[in-house]
Amino acid sequence: MKKILIIVSLVLIAAVLFIKEGRLNRPSEPLKDACLSCHKEMKNPDPSHPISAFGCYTCHLGNRYSLDRERAHFTMVRNPGDLRVVDRTCGKTGCHADIAARVKNSLMATNVGILKTIQEQWLNRKDIPGDSPVVMGVGVRDLYSKAPPQNLAIDHYRKMCGGCHLWKKRGDRKGEIGRRGGGCSNCHILDDEKEGEPKNEAIDHPEMTTRIPSANCIKCHNRSARIGLSYFGRFESEGYGTPYEGTGLSSRRLSGNRFFLDLPADIHFSRVGMECIDCHTATGLMGDGKRYDRMHSQIDITCQTCHSPEFSMTKGPDSLAGRLAFLNKRVPWKREQSVGLSKKGTPIYNLQKEGGKVIFYRKMDGRPFEMDIRSSNKPHHRLKGHERLSCQACHSIWIPQCYGCHLTYKKSEKQKDWISNEMSPGRWKEARSYLRFSRPALGIRDGLEVFPISPCQEFVSVFDKSGRYLEDESFSIMNISAFDPHTTAKKSRGCLECHQDPKVIGLGEGILHQKGGKQVFRPTYDSSSSGMDLSFPLDGFVNLRGEPLQSGSGKGVRPFNKEEIDRILSVNPCLGCHNRYDDKIYADFKESKRRFEMEGGAPCLK
Amino acid sequence: MPEMRRINSLFLFTITAFCLISTLLLTLFAVPPCSINAAQEKIDYADCLHCHKGIEPISPDHPFKCAVCHLRPEDPQGKALTDHQGIVRNPSAPENMEIFCIKCHEKEIKQVKNSLHSTMAGVINQTRYLWGAQERATPAIYGLSGPLKPLPEADLSLYPETPAMLVDDFLRRRCLRCHINTKGIESPGLYRGTGCAACHVLYNNDGQYRGKDQAIDQSKKGYPAKHTFTKLIPNAQCMHCHNNNHVGADYEGLFEHDYNNSYRSPMVNGKLRGTTYGSNHHHLAKDIHAEKGLWCIDCHTRKDVMGDGHTYSYEMEVPKRSCADCHGGFNNTAPDPTNRAIRKVSGEFLFISKNHGKEHRLPLFSPDSTGHRIQAHAKVRCSACHAQWSYQDYGMSVMREDVINDYKWWNLTAQGDPYLQKKLKKYVESPDTVYPVSMDRLSGREHLGIWSLGWRFRRWEQMPLGVDHAGRYAILRPLYQYLISYIDRQGNCVLDSVAPSRGDGIGKGWAFMPYVPHTTAPFGRACNACHQNRVAAGLGIQEEITIDNVLTIPSPPAVETMRLLNREEQRKLLQPTKEWHKERLKASKTHHE
Structure with missing residues (x-):
């Protein structure tokens, strides 16, 4: 009896297995990955990663041998680009190990710069109550750890900034926010244009590319410095939503119920139609492996990279330039090619020298543009005294400016934390004083370069759990930051626009007047009457005595000092007649001025 | 002599109007304290001052009994005073001024009615012209008073299809709230009277009474600061209308914040600043005259503000005191000698402000300064540079x-x-x-x-x-x-x-x-x-x-x-x-x- 039972059981088990296995769709010929027995017609993500060669497991993990849905999908990763798994997917040995490691150290992944600056600014004040030390070197990844560092500045980051970095999970929400994040996929996956239309996930593999459309950049780079907006001639407006369209407000909208105005776009876009990646290189974007804390340390291009380029000969398909060109497939490539070099020495493969001509190729379509690189020798670029000017100082025609950022922090309320993706106590709200898109003020970056500057001014009011205002914890910080506005124009600003304009010098809007041989400045904005505890206007970064009123947010950013202001203004009287860069008085301006004063104004006043 | 008469009639006018207002206020606010103090007593409404103890006299030039201004002539002492109904609250209101104030101030009323403060001809005709509703902006065609055609009422039976058909409605609902005959909005900065009182009876920005009349609840809003008439009108009074990015507000350095909620700022000690005129404001550099404490009325004279009888079509056409009248200018570097606010003391000119009679050194046009040396600048308005x-x-x-x-x-x-x-x-x-x-x-x-x-x-x-x-x-x-x-x-x-x-x-x-x-x-x-x-x-x-x-x-x-x-x-x-x-x-x- 026992034997019979055992035999029957075995037979039953055998039968069940037999039937179940028989019902599985077994491929007729052996396949690399079993996944494809279901995902039969899956399209290739891109020509470099054909499914026929890679299969699915290589990138998506899971169980490549199982033909069972559950078992096959167990441990599968939907987004191989996610930095949490990237070491086993895109970044595995033999694939892009070096790049994955670099990306993890890059600013788009770490946001170290933002985290460092905001902490230093907010927490290094003298009279801060309680114990809230700056956590040095903290990056986004640390915020995902089990016991993340905490302080007021980090809380602000988590709730107001933490939605734009590579560690953010992709697809966690609808709309623009959901498209942000996802590690490699953040940039290299083409977003589905037709949002809302159901996709056939079984066969439509998201398309991968190295020809990254600017839309992938702008989905994040439209706040703060708003570079991704300015470049395309957009300015986030005061929110009136005008002109009205039909029964509604303007359709010129950004995410988050924001509106924009149309302003002159950067000439690289308006004239040449360049996308972000035409300038921004792989090294600049994904980093060189070093963990920088400032954007412009990581970026490896400057205007000069293209406009007064240095070239180097590259040979063979295995050179970096060759491989990049191969992936691009639009920019023409020869076995031996002279290509431009970035400031870090990495190749700019779409800037090529051919027979004495310098050709720039657009990465998206390979269209060539011949570059005129002789301008660096022209008098306006060789003017004595202008050595410290950045290109941006003269060629940026406007810069987005946000004066007075008024933050309220209510501990009694809750707000979504972008990192934990949960509501947590403490709610931030932002209001402003006013916006401008006028001519940029100038200051000094890195202690040596004249650069456009824009304000970043925080007035923080903190409220406790019972809604009581906490005077001790509330504070204000007046900052300036220097950045490339991305509003380049061919025609530079005129001499007078800087040499006599108090706004551009950093004094602010107002009247600069000479009274009894002395300069006096009557500012237009009255901050203290406007309710802010300041003795200077919001747009006053420095006073005539050269005392900085607002400090730099990064190392080496400052407004002009007394000597610089005097020097700038001293040229003003001469500019009427001596309005050419090659005018001889500028060859030795000090001497010219001395002569003018010694000789009683001769010959100018004769 | 005519000058004297004008002044006399002005005073009379003011007096009457003030009396009317005072009586009104007195009577209106007599009720609550009376009922508390003397619940048993029957209130004698004819004895206004019994309740309105301490009310300030409207002005020395209007030494009238309350009834003179606050009771209609056809009701000399009777019915209205059996209760508060029927008491004329603001005798200078447009519908009342021709009953009360006009007895003494006929000329002033006529002039005011022809003035731009009353006709609003500039705003109306320019907007109508720009919206295609009339062929020209000047000379004015439509106005709210005087000899001009009355502004058409919106015809609700019509289906508006063009801007021209909508313009009167737009003017009536958005622009003309600032007019001496329309009521101010009950909101900080905007409380004010109508008619003569629009200017001559001062309102605080909070609309609360600050006088001594015991019958008036000082916590309630919508009352004049005091039961007094004045010709010494401070800037805040003008700004009950001349606000929100219009001339007047700029004199005090005000610039409206943007409308969007994200411009409700800044927080001061944990509180959002209250709004005035319906907005938060940026404070910019004040006019130097405001900085020194000069009032609007130091420059804007009676004629300018209340009219000279002529019907003007737009603001700039109205003859007014110019910068040069005080400071001198390209053609004349001395002040206008007929200006009674200016006095010459030991070679220096002084300007005596209506703001508490404060004396100011009057700086004169400097013919040697760079801008003033250029004769071509004589054609430039002072304000274009200053x-x-x-x-x-x-x-x-x-x-x-x-x-x-x-x-x-x-x-x-x-x-x-x-x-x-x-x-x-x-x-x-x-x-x-x-x-x-x-x-x-x-x-x-x-x-x-x-x-x-x-x-x-x-x-x-x-x-x-x-x-x-x-x-x-x-x-x-x-x-x-x-x-x-x-x-x-x-x-x-x-x-x-x-x-x-x-x-x-x-x-x-x-x-x-x-x-x-x-x-x-x-x-x-x-x-x-x-x-x-x-x-x-x-x-x-x-x-x-x-x-x-x-x-x-x-x-x-x-x-x-x-x-x-x-x-x-x-x-x-x-x-x-x-x-x-x-x-x-x-x-x-x-x-x-």
């Missing part, structure tokens, strides 16, 4: 909606108008479709439709130049660059951001108007604020034109005699001569020495 900033509200989009079924105004309910803000907020927060109503400020009746507006961008630092009616160069401000939308009751978009056409068909109904910013600085702006300056020349702020920055390029004024700079003037401004450069250099040189 204004520090200006109201530049670019691109006004207006929308009238007869139905609201969306949330688009959620963050934009602040409209520089607390009445509309309250309405709009209620409508927007309603989950249902609503058929909004708002008030015709002239008739006081509410009917279907609400006007909302928004700007493209508002700035203070740009100052384009134009030419005023007298051929002088003046600063221009956009008034306005309209885009008009109309949504009917069924939700159809009848007008979709339509730029109106002028009534004479010569162009778009967008105008920049020469004006005098009241933001005077003690010194002029730099030469290059106008010369070699593209904004001043009228070329706009940026070379490459977009649909937004194009708004900084001026359109011709609405008044025929005014104009933009012509090509030649632009060229001269942008390309100064060698001599000009020498002058500029000399200027800096003399200053350095």
Whole structure:
């Protein structure tokens, strides 16, 4: 009896297995990955990663041998680009190990710069109550750890900034926010244009590319410095939503119920139609492996990279330039090619020298543009005294400016934390004083370069759990930051626009007047009457005595000092007649001025 | 002699009006304390002062009994006084002034009725012209008083299809709330009386009574500061109307914050600042005269404010005291000797302000300063150089909606108008479709439709130049660059951001108007604020034109005699001569020495 039972059981088990296995769709010929027995017609993500060669497991993990849905999908990763798994997917040995490691150290992944600056600014004040030390070197990844560092500045980051970095999970929400994040996929996956239309996930593999459309950049780079907006001639407006369209407000909208105005776009876009990646290189974007804390340390291009380029000969398909060109497939490539070099020495493969001509190729379509690189020798670029000017100082025609950022922090309320993706106590709200898109003020970056500057001014009011205002914890910080506005124009600003304009010098809007041989400045904005505890206007970064009123947010950013202001203004009287860069008085301006004063104004006043 | 008579009648007028008001107030507020103190007693309403203990006399020149001003002549001591009904609260209100004040102030009333404060001819005729409803802006055709044709009432039976058909409704609901005959809105800064009292009875910004009348509840809003009439009118009184990015507010340095909720700032000690005139305000540099404590009425005389009997069509046409009358100018470096506010003391001129009689040293036009040395500048208004900033509200989009079924105004309910803000907020927060109503400020009746507006961008630092009616160069401000939308009751978009056409068909109904910013600085702006300056020349702020920055390029004024700079003037401004450069250099040189 026992034997019979055992035999029957075995037979039953055998039968069940037999039937179940028989019902599985077994491929007729052996396949690399079993996944494809279901995902039969899956399209290739891109020509470099054909499914026929890679299969699915290589990138998506899971169980490549199982033909069972559950078992096959167990441990599968939907987004191989996610930095949490990237070491086993895109970044595995033999694939892009070096790049994955670099990306993890890059600013788009770490946001170290933002985290460092905001902490230093907010927490290094003298009279801060309680114990809230700056956590040095903290990056986004640390915020995902089990016991993340905490302080007021980090809380602000988590709730107001933490939605734009590579560690953010992709697809966690609808709309623009959901498209942000996802590690490699953040940039290299083409977003589905037709949002809302159901996709056939079984066969439509998201398309991968190295020809990254600017839309992938702008989905994040439209706040703060708003570079991704300015470049395309957009300015986030005061929110009136005008002109009205039909029964509604303007359709010129950004995410988050924001509106924009149309302003002159950067000439690289308006004239040449360049996308972000035409300038921004792989090294600049994904980093060189070093963990920088400032954007412009990581970026490896400057205007000069293209406009007064240095070239180097590259040979063979295995050179970096060759491989990049191969992936691009639009920019023409020869076995031996002279290509431009970035400031870090990495190749700019779409800037090529051919027979004495310098050709720039657009990465998206390979269209060539011949570059005129002789301008660096022209008098306006060789003017004595202008050595410290950045290109941006003269060629940026406007810069987005946000004066007075008024933050309220209510501990009694809750707000979504972008990192934990949960509501947590403490709610931030932002209001402003006013916006401008006028001519940029100038200051000094890195202690040596004249650069456009824009304000970043925080007035923080903190409220406790019972809604009581906490005077001790509330504070204000007046900052300036220097950045490339991305509003380049061919025609530079005129001499007078800087040499006599108090706004551009950093004094602010107002009247600069000479009274009894002395300069006096009557500012237009009255901050203290406007309710802010300041003795200077919001747009006053420095006073005539050269005392900085607002400090730099990064190392080496400052407004002009007394000597610089005097020097700038001293040229003003001469500019009427001596309005050419090659005018001889500028060859030795000090001497010219001395002569003018010694000789009683001769010959100018004769 | 006629001068004397005028003064006499003015006093009488004031006195009467004040008495009327006082009686009114007295009687109105007598009730609560009386009922407390003497609940048993029967109130004798004829004995006003029994309750209104401590009320201040309206003015020394109006030593009347309460009834003289606050009781209608046909009801000398009778019925009205059996209770408070029938007591005339504001005897100087437009409907009452011809019963009370006119007994003594006939001439003043007539003059005021012809004045722009009463006719509003400038606002009305220019807007109607720009919206295509009439062929010209001047001479004025329509007005709210005087010999002008009355502004048509909105005909509710008509289906508006053009801006011209909507303009009167727009004026009545959005613009004409600031008028001496319409009631002020019950909101901080906007409480005020009507008629003579609009100016002569002072209101605090909070609308609370601060006098000694025991019958009046000082916590209630909507009362004058005191039961007194005055000719010494402080700036705050003028600003009950002259606010929100209009001349007057600039004198005190005010510039409206943007409407969107995200511009409700800053927090001061944990509290948002309260709004005045329905907005938060930026404080910019005050006019130097305001800084020194001078009042509006130090320059704006009775004639100027109350009219001289003539019906003017627009503000700049009204003869007024000029800068040169006090400071001297290109043609005359001494002050006007007939100006009684100016006194010469040991070779120096003093100006005696109406603000508590304070004496100020009067600085005179300096013929040697750089700007004043140039004879060509005689054609330039003083304000063109001395204004520090200006109201530049670019691109006004207006929308009238007869139905609201969306949330688009959620963050934009602040409209520089607390009445509309309250309405709009209620409508927007309603989950249902609503058929909004708002008030015709002239008739006081509410009917279907609400006007909302928004700007493209508002700035203070740009100052384009134009030419005023007298051929002088003046600063221009956009008034306005309209885009008009109309949504009917069924939700159809009848007008979709339509730029109106002028009534004479010569162009778009967008105008920049020469004006005098009241933001005077003690010194002029730099030469290059106008010369070699593209904004001043009228070329706009940026070379490459977009649909937004194009708004900084001026359109011709609405008044025929005014104009933009012509090509030649632009060229001269942008390309100064060698001599000009020498002058500029000399200027800096003399200053350095």
